[in-house]
Amino acid sequence: MDVNGKAFRTIWLKADEPTVIQIIDQRHLPHRFVIEDLRTVDDVAIALKEMHVRGAGVIGASAGYGMYLASLEAKAQDKFEVQGFLRAMGAKLCATRPTAVNLEWAVNRQLEAVAPLGNDIDAIIAKTLEVAGAIALEDVQLCKSIGEHGFELIKAISDKKQGDTVNILTHCNAGWLGCVDNGTATSPIYQAHRRGLKVHVWVDETRPRNQGARLTAWELGQQGVPHTVIPDNVGGHLMQHGMVDIVIVGSDRTSYTGDVANKIGTYLKALAAKDNNIPFYVALTYSAFDWTISDGVKQIPIEQRDAREVKYIKGLKDGEITEVLLTPENSPAVNYGFDVTPARLITGLITDRGICPATPEGIANLYPDLSRFSIVNQN
């Protein structure tokens, strides 16, 4: 997508130095646009843990490239048992963000691809580079498909409102910054905007890391999409007053039964949407499904982050990014990164293969090759 009129993705191989991965370092947005070089697996692990990159799609793509850097390290360090080394590096990457299933999905995809190559390090380097590129490119295409399917929902509302503005509420950043390009929840919005529909986005600020206020607002602004940032607790009021036509959020892990883990606070928006009869959709690629989990609330691991992220807040002051203490210094705080919205509160899933109900049958219909639903139910 565009940054000051120039097309960018969130992650790429450095043009003149193909042993280096480049990312947009999202910690500095919206105030500064900073590109960071990643040279080692540790660089990638830190970038993931400390949210230089974040969001399901780009977390997966970073893990893919992280495994490529791991294979370069195996060669540089003359590792004798390459497969074991790669498994250890994969485990290190997976430990950084436990909720986003794209991370382990990408690591496993790399490990499966190199498994037949034994300790042939040059073949492994070539393969991990190829697979990392494929994961990133696939994410771009899958998100584009989500946009095409989700566009139809926005178009139907626009038609019903006789071309009047469609008001969409979103939570966190499920935009192109959270993916490689296009975004999941934002992809239908970008399609609608490009194709001339009148849209306006209510952007939840998304405490404590403020991905909505900092990132979604910035990327929508860069593409010229009308939007308004709102505190996280405003959505219910807007819904009660007919100011929200549809809610679209992303997902970090979705059970094969349709329960959705997404940024903390998503569940409360789903409850408010249900109470006000407002359609609540989740946009996700197939890589965000966990085909082993049947009960999202009980089984999806929820990341807990440093309480410091709740107690301190960052912003721009006199040209410098500054952090200030918000709470009494000694008050304890907790920081759950995600919550789970049960399938019963979800109107539908906007996927790369089409829109389906958030039910085991609906998901299995779109993904008969991946869903374990029919197998599980025969047992």
Ligand code: MRU
């Ligand atoms: O903690 P984050 O910023 O990685 O959380 C991201 C989200 O919850 C997004 O909504 C999600 O990844 C949607 S799909 C890009």
